[in-house]
Amino acid sequence: MKTENLHEEYPFTGGPLNSLRLVNELPPKLPNPATASVAVIGLGYVGLPLICGFSENSRSIGFDVNGKKVDELKNGIDHTGEVTATELLSADAKFTTDPADLGLADVIIVCVPTPVNSRNRPDYSALLAASRSIGRNMKKGAVVIFESTVDPGTTEDRCLPLIEEASGMREGIDFYLGYSPERINPADRTRRLADIKKIVAGSSPYVTDFLVGLYSRVVKVGLFPAASIKVAEAAKILENTQRDLNIALMNQLMTLYDKMGIRSTDVIAAASSKWNFHHYRPGLVGGHCIAVDPYYLIDAGRRHGLSMDLVVAARSVNEATPYFLVEKLEELFEQNEQSIQNKRILVLGRTFKEDCPDTRNSKTFKMMDYLWSRGAEVFNFDPIAEDDHFEGGRGTHFIGDPQEQGQFDAVIVTLGHTVFREQFDLDTLASVTKKHAPMIDMRGMYDTGHVEDHFTYWRP
Ligand SMILES: NC(=O)c1ccc[n+]([C@@H]2O[C@H](COP(=O)([O-])OP(=O)(O)OC[C@H]3O[C@@H](n4cnc5c(N)ncnc54)[C@H](O)[C@@H]3O)[C@@H](O)[C@H]2O)c1
Numbered sequence: 001m002k003t004e005n006l007h008e009e010y011p012f013t014g015g016p017l018n019s020l021r022l023v024n025e026l027p028p029k030l031p032n033p034a035t036a037s038v039a040v041i042g043l044g045y046v047g048l049p050l051i052c053g054f055s056e057n058s059r060s061i062g063f064d065v066n067g068k069k070v071d072e073l074k075n076g077i078d079h080t081g082e083v084t085a086t087e088l089l090s091a092d093a094k095f096t097t098d099p100a101d102l103g104l105a106d107v108i109i110v111c112v113p114t115p116v117n118s119r120n121r122p123d124y125s126a127l128l129a130a131s132r133s134i135g136r137n138m139k140k141g142a143v144v145i146f147e148s149t150v151d152p153g154t155t156e157d158r159c160l161p162l163i164e165e166a167s168g169m170r171e172g173i174d175f176y177l178g179y180s181p182e183r184i185n186p187a188d189r190t191r192r193l194a195d196i197k198k199i200v201a202g203s204s205p206y207v208t209d210f211l212v213g214l215y216s217r218v219v220k221v222g223l224f225p226a227a228s229i230k231v232a233e234a235a236k237i238l239e240n241t242q243r244d245l246n247i248a249l250m251n252q253l254m255t256l257y258d259k260m261g262i263r264s265t266d267v268i269a270a271a272s273s274k275w276n277f278h279h280y281r282p283g284l285v286g287g288h289c290i291a292v293d294p295y296y297l298i299d300a301g302r303r304h305g306l307s308m309d310l311v312v313a314a315r316s317v318n319e320a321t322p323y324f325l326v327e328k329l330e331e332l333f334e335q336n337e338q339s340i341q342n343k344r345i346l347v348l349g350r351t352f353k354e355d356c357p358d359t360r361n362s363k364t365f366k367m368m369d370y371l372w373s374r375g376a377e378v379f380n381f382d383p384i385a386e387d388d389h390f391e392g393g394r395g396t397h398f399i400g401d402p403q404e405q406g407q408f409d410a411v412i413v414t415l416g417h418t419v420f421r422e423q424f425d426l427d428t429l430a431s432v433t434k435k436h437a438p439m440i441d442m443r444g445m446y447d448t449g450h451v452e453d454h455f456t457y458w459r460p
Contacts, residue, residue, distance in 0.1 A: 029141060030176060030206065031106035033213030036143070039063060039105030041130050043073060043095070045080045045358065046147060046182045047111035049193045052083050053218030055091040061105050062095045063133075070095045079386060081357055082186060102137040107214060110134070110146045110159075111182065115288055115361070120295045120315075122151070124158065131159040135166025138175060143210060145178040149293050151300040152234040155179045156203075177203040178211045179229040181236030187356035194220045201225065201232035240293040241311055246280040247290070248314035251321050254282040254460045258328070264460045265444060282460045283442055284325075284363035284414055285318040286352035291361055322367035325440055326374060329410060332438030332456050340410075341375040346402055346433070348424070349414035350382035350393075354443075357386050364414050365392035372396065379405055383419055408433045411455070416443035430454040 038054040039061035040047045051062045064070050072078070073095045076085040094101065102108055112126040127148055134144055144163060146155045160171055171177050180200045185191050198219045200211035208225045215223055226232040254264040264282055271277045285291045294311050301308035330340045352362040359365075368378045369392045378396040390398075399405055402424075411433055413420070426446050433439075439455040441447065451457045 030143065030210045031141065033210050034217065036106035036214060037061070037104065038107045038109060038214075039102050041102070041108065041110045041133070042112035042126070042148075043069060044111065044113070045082055045186050046184060047109075048073075048078060048080060048083050048088075049184060050109060050111065050147075050218065051093050052087045052091045053193055055093045057217050058092075060091070060093040061101050062093050063097070063099060063102060064095075065097065065129075067097050070097050079357065080186070082184070099133040099137050102134060103139050105139075105142065107143045107145065108134055108138055109180075110144070110148055112148055113288065114148045114150055114292075114296070116292050116295045120298075122296050122299050124150075124154070127154070127159060128162060131162040132166050135163040135169075138163075138167060140169065140174050143176040143178060143207065143214075145180055145211065147180055147182045149181060149236050149240070149289065149296070150233055151237060151296040152230040153300075155229050155233060171203060176207045176210070177229070178207050179232045180211060180215060181232055183236075183239070186358060187353060193218055197222050197224055199224045199226050199232045199235055201227070201229045203229065237293050237297050240290050241297055241314075243280075244285060244290050244294045244318060245310065245314040246278060247283065247285050248317040250280045250282040251285075251324075252317050255324055258460070282321070284321055284352070284367065286361045286363040287358065288360050291318065291352075291363070319363075322363045323370055325367055325412065325442075326370045328458060329371075329412060329438055329440055330374065332440070332458055333410070336436055336438065336456055338409075339375075340371070343376050343409035344405075344407070345371055345376045345378050346405075346408040346411045347371075347378060347380045347396075347414065348382070348402075348411065348420055349417060350380050350385040350398075351415070351417075354415045355384065355418055357384050359385050359389045359391070361391065365390065367412070367414070368393045368396045379408065382417070384417055402432050403428070405432070408437065410438040410440075412440045412442075413445055414442055416445045421445060426451060426454075 035058055037058045037060065040051040041063050043062045043064040051060050054060045073088060076089040078088055110130050112130045114127055115123050117123045146159060160177055164170060169175055178201060180198055183196045184193055198215050200208060200215055200223050202208035202211050212223045212225060226235060257264040257267055268281060272279050294315050298308045298311055333340050347368060350362060350364050351357060351359050368380060371378050372395040379399050380393060380396050381399050381402050411429060426448055435454060436456050439457050441459045444459045447459055
């Protein structure tokens with residue numbers, strides 16, 4: 001099989017889909033990418049924007065196993081904050097819990113979670129269940145595209161056999177396979193689905209060509225055809241692992257510079273004045289991407305007899321950051337000749353990321369558990385956090401208004417939600433805390449010049 005231009009970047013402009021041409025072979029019969037009907041499996045942070053986008057050209061199907069979520073979406077309610085009620089209600093989409101509806105679609109896109117289990121091992125259960133559902137229900141000629149983040153080889157070696165087994169059909173003859181990693185950045189209002197270049201890869205150049213045409217319906221800044229499905233899978237894992245490693249470096253330097261009596265964010269600001277310095281900041285690395293995907297790579301390394309030492313080290317540095325913050329708070333108490341025992345600690349922030357309601361795998365839970373185990377009484381305030389997802393926080397009081405809880409002995413600000421900036425200025429925070437209360441401010445939000453008049457203040 002000969003191909004042309006396979007590695008070239010392809011800023012799709014709506015022209016003919018012939019940049020990736022198979023020579024001496026007739027194209028298999030693929031749907032028309034401009035009008036193909038799309039079903040999305042998994043209606044979360046990734047799936048919802050996709051279904052809203054694709055429904056602009058053809059009626060779409062949104063399938064999820066979570067009946068409550070499907071009912072809410074039918075009523076225009078989205079808890080991820082990624083699409084508006086207007087977008088949701090005006091989308092030409094059928095939201096369903098019936099997998100048989102997948103049989104109506106020309107294209108099926110899989111956006112189910114790929115988390116890790118309690119031992120930080122990949123959990124493919126949702127992905128494999130979705131593959132079986134597809135196999136049992138898809139129509140002949142369908143194109144199946146995986147978007148969930150996986151380690152290289154998963155789509156072809158684990159998902160495809162299940163689809164073929166359940167359907168009795170063969171890929172490349174009866175249906176087609178593709179992969180396109182999702183790069184959305186939740187809570188980012190400037191870089192949305194349409195504004196982020198997307199990697200696409202099919203099981204053959206024709207399928208890649210089809211993916212370019214299909215995704216150009218929703219992505220307006222160009223597509224990047226990868227050399228293969230495995231390359232596309234690996235690229236996504238690389239992006240997130242690179243980020244994890246860089247943040248781990250900042251977290252490790254935060255601990256060293258702290259011992260030296262300098263602030264790592266001051267150091268980063270100075271170093272950033274060089275043109276080729278990469279700007280990262282220390283913090284709690286949580287969520288279901290950066291703090292998870294490197295474990296998929298570590299697991300892949302294990303299967304290939306490699307220990308992936310650098311990736312493992314970065315993970316352990318980032319996993320240790322919640323403990324460092326608690327120990328730092330204890331140190332601040334000691335400076336005031338106090339101990340953390342029985343102290344009332346206000347923790348501002350619970351989600352894993354600024355201005356994003358997602359609390360999954362948020363390391364703030366781990367930090368609050370540790371505070372509690374050190375004898376503190378913990379009060380957590382996060383007005384934008386999902387209110388039905390808790391991964392720890394033993395003994396923590398999840399409060400609705402810090403101003404109704406009496407005086408606190410210390411504050412930890414884990415991240416800088418806009419709502420904190422707007423509604424919790426320094427004076428407000430001082431009014432609910434005792435004089436000289438220790439404050440750890442991970443985003444430097446309260447470093448306004450006179451913060452030390454009231455607080456025993458620390459920022460990285
Ligand atoms: N959220 C992000 O920022 C982001 C960015 C890039 C990539 N990703 C990747 O995209 C994938 C999806 O992430 P997400 O954040 O959208 O997850 P999510 O948890 O927000 O949504 C996933 C949805 O899939 C549903 N689901 C689970 N199993 C199912 C099944 N067998 N059949 C049908 N539906 C099922 C769940 O009910 C849920 O509604 C993951 O692999 C993630 O790593 C996420």
